[in-house]
Amino acid sequence: MASTSLLSPARQDTADGITRRVGVEIELSGMTFDDLVAHVSDFFDAPASQESRYVQVVDTHHGPFKIELDSDPIKDMEFDTSELPELLGEVADAALDLVDAAAERVVPLEIVGPPLALDALNDIEALCTHLRKKGAKGSRHALYYAFGLQLNPELPNLEADTLLGYLRAFSLCYDWLKARQQLDISRKFTTYIGPWPEEYVRLINQTDYAPDLDQLIGDYLTHNPTRNRALDMMPLFAHLDEKRVRKAVDDPRIKPRPTLHYRLPDCDIDNPDWSFGHVWNDWVRVDDLAADRKRLAAMADAWRAHHDGRLSKLVTRWEQETASWLNPKTAS
Numbered sequence: 509m510a511s512t513s514l515l516s517p518a519r520q521d522t523a524d525g526i527t528r529r530v531g532v533e534i535e536l537s538g539m540t541f542d543d544l545v546a547h548v549s550d551f552f553d554a555p556a557s558q559e560s561r562y563v564q565v566v567d568t569h570h571g572p573f574k575i576e577l578d579s580d581p582i583k584d585m586e587f588d589t590s591e592l593p594e595l596l597g598e599v600a601d602a603a604l605d606l607v608d609a610a611a612e613r614v615v616p617l618e619i620v621g622p623p624l625a626l627d628a629l630n631d632i633e634a635l636c637t638h639l640r641k642k643g644a645k646g647s648r649h650a651l652y653y654a655f656g657l658q659l660n661p662e663l664p665n666l667e668a669d670t671l672l673g674y675l676r677a678f679s680l681c682y683d684w685l686k687a688r689q690q691l692d693i694s695r696k697f698t699t700y701i702g703p704w705p706e707e708y709v710r711l712i713n714q715t716d717y718a719p720d721l722d723q724l725i726g727d728y729l730t731h732n733p734t735r736n737r738a739l740d741m742m743p744l745f746a747h748l749d750e751k752r753v754r755k756a757v758d759d760p761r762i763k764p765r766p767t768l769h770y771r772l773p774d775c776d777i778d779n780p781d782w783s784f785g786h787v788w789n790d791w792v793r794v795d796d797l798a799a800d801r802k803r804l805a806a807m808a809d810a811w812r813a814h815h816d817g818r819l820s821k822l823v824t825r826w827e828q829e830t831a832s833w834l835n836p837k838t839a840s
Contacts, residue, residue, distance in 0.1 A: 512785025514629055515792040518799050523665040529623035531660035531767060532632050532784075535616035535775050538645030544617050545575050551638045552631075570631065571622030616655050623662065623767075633784045636777055646776040656701070657775040657787055660767040661795065666748065668721045670798075672712065674768060675728075677798035678739045679709040680807050684830035686738075688790055689773035701738045701771050705731055706815075713808040725749055729756040738772040793834045807833045 522528055539547070545564045549556045552568040559565055562577040621632065636644075647655045664670060678685075682703055708731035711717060719727065725745045733756050735742045746753040746764035753762065770791060776782035797804055810833070814826050 512633065512783045512789065514633065514785050515789045516626055517792050517795040519664040519795070520626060521664070522662065527625045527627070528662045528664065529625055530629060530662065531623050531765075532619075532621045532629075533656075533658040533660070534619040534621075534632075534636070534777070535655035535657070536619075536639065536644045536646060536777050537617060537655065538643045538778070539617070541575070541577055541617060543642075544619070544639075544644075547639060547642045548573055548575055548619060548635070551635055568622075570624055570628055573622065574620040576618050576620070577616075623660075629784075629788060636784045640778050644777045646778050646782070647774045648776060648779065655775040655777075656771060657773045657784065659770040659773075659788070659791055660743075660765065661770070661791065662767050663744075664799075666721075666744075666766060668719060668724050671721075671724060671744075672717075672719065673798035673801065673804060674795075675712050675724075675741075676804055676808060677794050679704060679712060680804075680811050681794050681797065681830055681834070682738065683825070683827035684834070685772055685790060685794070687827045689787060702736055703738060707731065710812075713811060715805070715808070721748060725752060729753065733757055735759055735762055738770070740769040740771055743767060743769050797834065803833065 517528070520528060536544075541562070541564075545556050545566065548566045552566060552570075552573070554566050554568040556564050556566045556575075559574075564575050566573045566575065619635075624632070663674070686703075708727070711727060711731070725748065728741055728745065729752070732741070735757065742753060742757060742759075742762045743765045744767060746762050747766050750764050773787045773790075774782075797807070810829065811826065814824075814829060
């Protein structure tokens with residue numbers, strides 16, 4: 509896997525003048541849970557501690573990297589066998605070992621990183637390369653894998669106009685991102701990374717749409733009462749108004765935080781033509797588009813013209829037009 513030079517977004521700091529941070533989640537297979545813990549521990553030269561049977565934490569200089577077997581039903585099976593009679597305890601331990609072995613073949617192993625400063629993301633690129641050399645496998649190796657690489661980028665600020673910029677930029681770039689980052693057929697047909705409805709995309713890209721935070725959250729929840737979106741806004745909106753979000757979507761997996769939750773990309777970690785940098789750099793182009801209001805408005809006009817014109821749909825695909833708009837010099 510060739511190393512990719514990581515781009516930096518135009519807006520690198522938060523409103524408090526602190527460097528923006530990014531959380532990264534990596535799903536993979538190809539090794540046992542214990543081997544993955546050992547490889548991450550070795551890479552960072554940091555100790556690992558057991559939080560539970562299916563969760564361990566590597567305490568790095570960046571903060572804790574959590575390694576887990578990413579399946580709630582499997583985690584729910586955990587129980588303390590030490591209080592059982594010796595023979596029954598041995599039987600229970602053996603049964604759990606069988607569950608572990610089976611689960612490691614079909615359930616993703618997941619690395620959940622701490623919030624990392626932008627200049628620390630090179631370590632994620634290097635970690636992916638390290639794990640590939642150790643035998644990590646990505647989505648393409650089985651139809652039931654459907655592994656992803658998720659980004660949780662902190663925002664420059666939490667003002668409604670800033671958030672709307674991100675919503676618009678992502679909606680306009682979705683087809684392009686999907687073509688570039690959704691390489692695995694198993695994830696193409698999953699429902700948990702779906703697009704926003706076209707009705708909602710049209711709403712947020714209207715020239716006169718200028719909501720305050722209350723309306724922005726309300727409109728999103730009306731059109732997207734689910735966390736199953738390629739860009740999931742539930743963690744951010746729960747951070748801003750948790751009671752309202754919980755009322756609309758009663759899902760304990762929603763964790764409030766002041767970040768976006770970008771879930772679209774595959775994790776194709778053993779493919780030599782794939783890298784974390786490719787995923788990150790595509791996101792930076794969306795991030796920069798969100799900051800460029802003139803280019804964003806012109807692109808929204810072009811999107812409406814494309815989708816309202818029958819001939820334009822036959823002649824070109826919107827994902828092809830998107831590439832030219834992601835060049836900052838292309839603004840009308």
